[in-house]
Amino acid sequence: MSKKLALIYVIAVVLVxxxxxxxxxxxxxxFMIDASKSITENGDANLLHTKQDYNFRLVNTSDKAVNLxxxxxxxxxxxxxxxxxxxxxPLTVQGVKSDRVYSSPSSWSTxxxxxxxxxxxxxxxxxxxxxxxxxITYSYFGIKHKQVVNFPSAQSAxxxxxxxxxxxxxxxxxSIFSTFIMVLLLIFIYTKRxxxxxxxxxxxxxxxxxxxxxxxxxxxxxxxxxxCLLLFRPNTNAKIKMFSATTGFTxxxxxxxxxxx
Numbered sequence: 167m168s169k170k171l172a173l174i175y176v177i178a179v180v181l182v183x184x185x186x187x188x189x190x191x192x193x194x195x196x197f198m199i200d201a202s203k204s205i206t207e208n209g210d211a212n213l214l215h216t217k218q219d220y221n222f223r224l225v226n227t228s229d230k231a232v233n234l235x236x237x238x239x240x241x242x243x244x245x246x247x248x249x250x251x252x253x254x255x256p257l258t259v260q261g262v263k264s265d266r267v268y269s270s271p272s273s274w275s276t277x278x279x280x281x282x283x284x285x286x287x288x289x290x291x292x293x294x295x296x297x298x299x300x301x302i303t304y305s306y307f308g309i310k311h312k313q314v315v316n317f318p319s320a321q322s323a324x325x326x327x328x329x330x331x332x333x334x335x336x337x338x339x340x341s342i343f344s345t346f347i348m349v350l351l352l353i354f355i356y357t358k359r360x361x362x363x364x365x366x367x368x369x370x371x372x373x374x375x376x377x378x379x380x381x382x383x384x385x386x387x388x389x390x391x392x393x394c395l396l397l398f399r400p401n402t403n404a405k406i407k408m409f410s411a412t413t414g415f416t417x418x419x420x421x422x423x424x425x426x427x
Contacts, residue, residue: 172395172408172411172412173395176388179415179416180386180388183386183419194311195313196228196304196313197224197225199222199224199315199316200223200276200318201318202220202221202222202318204218204220204297205218207293210292211292214289214290214291214292215290217248217286217289218286219286219287220287222282222317224237224302224315225265225279225280225281226280226281229264230306231262231263231264232305233259233260233261233306234257234259234261234262234303235259235303235305236257237250237283237300238300238302238303240297240299240300241295241298244289244293244295245287245288245289245290245296246288247285247287248288250285251283251285252283262281262304265280267279297317298316298317299315299316301313301314348417352370352374352413355413356370356406358409360403360406361403363402363403366403373407373408373410374411374413374414376390376391376393376394376411376414377391377411377412377413377414377415377418378390379418380418382422391412391414394408394411398411
């Protein structure tokens with residue numbers, strides 16, 4: 167593969183991947199409410215025209231920080247919700263970090279983390295209906311999104327002790343299979359050498375891992391393949407070395423799209 171074709175290939179793949187990653191970046195519907203505090207809906211005449219303290223915990227289950235813009239409570243009756251506050255201050259536009267805590271590359275939980283929002287509710291009727299959902303407006307990369315998040319069905323007067331969200335474990339067999347395919351590809355590349363060269367096998371591995379090297383700050387930067395294409399000029403077996411680097415780059419893209427590979 168010539169450097170020109172490899173460069174075109176890399177640019178095209180990076181553009182497609184970053185576009186895909188933006189659309190499917192785990193910031194689509196990132197929020198959930200994992201616990202809430204409210205009074206029962208059965209009705210209590212003694213509570214009529216009183217103000218009660220409510221709260222709920224908003225969890226960012228995505229792996230990216232997003233900007234929380236506004237929250238609108240929905241589905242309530244017989245009550246008048248007050249202003250939402252965070253730590254005693256009215257809710258304003260603020261960044262919300264990811265609440266994921268990874269115990270391994272393939273497993274994470276929220277560990278009771280999240281943003282606690284508090285508000286007072288005035289009881290207007292003997293029988294009430296607490297908020298059933300919240301319309302959340304947030305932004306990522308400057309683009310606004312809206313998400314409807316349901317409250318927990320249980321009417322609890324306190325937070326649950328812990329709400330765990332655990333992702334599925336890596337499919338070990340798939341990982342082994344992808345490694346096997348990678349080794350076969352590198353062996354195939356080695357057999358296509360033009361001339362014998364000392365330590366060529368190690369060099370092919372080196373080019374492969376160089377092609378796979380990348381930086382990812384919400385935007386994928388394939389630094390390894392860029393360095394390889396711009397700075398490396400092998401005198402012997404140039405085609406298979408470039409092909410090995412491109413193969414590493416391709417596997418890196420697939421591993422980002424499909425983390426279990």
